Amino acid sequence: MPVTIPQVKASRPEALTEAAGELGQKASGLASQMDTQRATITGLRTQWHGTASDAAVAKAEPTLARMQQIHDALTRAQPVLRDGGGRLGQTRAGLIGAVDQLQSQGWQVSPDGTVSVKPGGPLDQFARTSPVAAIQILQLAAANSVGLKMRLAEFDTTDRELDQNLRSAVAGLDGAPRKSGIGDLPQAPPYDTGAEIPEGKSAEEVNKWWQSLPQDKKDYYLQHWPDKLGNLNGIPVADRSAANKTILQRDLDRPAEVAAAHGVTKEEVLAHPEKYGMAGQMMTRYNNAVKVRDAMDKDAKDAKNPRDRTKPPEILLMKYDPEAFDGEGAAAITIGNPDKAANTTVMVSGLTTSVAAGTLSDGTGVNVYNEANVADPNNPTAVVQWMGYNAPDIDLDLDTNAIGVSEPFMARAGAQLLAPDVNGLAVTHEGNPAHTTVIGHSYGSTTVADAAAGYGMRADDIVLVGCPGTDLAQSAADFHLPPDGHLFVGSASTDFVTGLGREHMNIPGVGLGADPSMDGYGSTRFHAEVAKIGINPLDEHTSYFVDGSESLFSIADIVSGHGDQLQQHGMTADHRVKTPSLPFPVPGMPPPVVIDPELVHPSNNEHHH
């Protein structure tokens, strides 16, 4: 449990320095007592002989040794308390000063150190003037939050060090019971713990183990250990799906079971979960299970087999962890089976998306599936809609997730989760390797860039749409694509999120990195303009998968293995360029600006294969 600001405020480090003073007095008091004791023993030895005298001396000497031990401990503890108290006091003063200063500037500070805009205050008013102002405020808030959290962490560390040092100083004073050896413990009777399931092993090892099992043993594990198999890379996706659907159904059934046990209706349980022990974790599982079921139903409703309407694609649940990310949930739904398809594409969403928010039923996955499979009806493309990381929110009432908008830590954490899931697909794929494309949208494109550049994700092609910056990747070369692989970028000129890269902001150290649609980055840019300027400024950021759009058309070409046809289809676009400037500011000279040739490119939603 991290330390909070109220806890720090309530703490009194000066009491520790006072205690150090008291310990000093006690130690010198003890020293004089010991002197008296020693004199007494010497007196006994010289003036009293015999058995009784020997017994008295034998009894007094250990007491003296114990007194010496206490005295030494007090002497050691004294500087520990004095120094530690001093350091804690300094950290506390710095933290309180920083909090006071931020509050006087119009920020509000939550107990965990998160800094956000005070609703209705001047900062809030400024943030509402434009999306760019809102992002600037978010970035300031993020920087301030990081500063406060570092101070809190420093306080916590000092506190822990002090505790440890104090324990070492007084070690040996209390007679702790000796630890009993492992052999003393009663042995539990052997039973199936599923321990033979190679959790934590590589996807290759897991796959080897699974393929070595006879079918009845696979069935046994799927029936008894679905929770260990469903999210295990290396298990074929269809089997993972069977396991995950078992757990999903349990989560969906739970309110009805609880209702039956209490003799009430399911509606009553859902209306008052706290009365029936359903509140918290179980409701989180149920709510996210409903979102996942709805999304799979939606995909089943809309996904079309371009060769036979009576044989729609399989809808598989490749990942299911409804409690992940503080209840926002993790899941991945596939349209078509990625282990069998000639092409596989993994889609990673960004800002404001989560299982709990309903992202998986937004239709983006099924739009990509349908367009890709008519782009090449002879070589099927499977789509994985991957909602497996904690994506940031964009609300002005900042929480930790909102800070992620302008800090890459959530993208890097997500990249660590994404890379093994994508690489695992290559292990379970049957026959010839699939052509694998990873699509990142919005903050998801930062996550994809980090996965490729920093976490070993392997893909044949990568598509970034609505990208706010590529963080760890400085250029297309950092994506480690094979020689014939390409980095494709779709950035609508009117999508303000694509104008948050470092070339646009001109604020060192702020933002999520480079804009991949810039000239010289090494990407292939495709047309991704929106057909009509919507009334909501986020429309331009959320229109990359709209049916009939240039962007969806281009993405379908790429993921179906025909990225080389973009040029032929008239879909390639010119890169953004920055006006020349001197490496130092010159008074009176305008700062360099980014020019986007796509601003004059007209578009419509009539692009279909």
Next chain:
Amino acid sequence: MRIRYAALLAALLTLVGCSDVVVNPLSPEETRRQVVDVSRQLVSDLGGEVTDAQFGYDSCGVNGTPPFQGHASFGLWMPGADRTREVTAESVVTRLRPRGWDVDPNFHTHAMAFKRDGLKVKVWVIPPLRPDESRTSHLSVDVYSECRDTFDHRTDRTAFTATDIKAELAR
């Protein structure tokens, strides 16, 4: 200029607290009627036989939120054509153009998309099949309304399920 315009709108919208504005909303029933009407007209003008047909509502918003569009999807046999073989896109265009359908002659080999009464129609010509596959229709058609239905179809799950409308189209 467009950027400035969007930013200004953003500020205005945040102030009034709304995002997805539908200027002329339609009820779910009106949406459905529009889509079914155009679908029936297409079936009738092609003289096709409906193999299967579903209707549902698709979200046009972020994260599956309103507004929604109506969406019909159906399979068709072309009249008089060999049911073991593919038909040509030209044969479809030839039947539609004289009946007032605004089909762009620059269609792709397997697909065409056009507008009718403000609705989008996509016709997919099922390609030649492999010997191990059997043909179940000549065409696959999708008809979409505009995104004007503001009812939240998540609440009654009509956003996630389709209804069978074969009987309505085949009449």
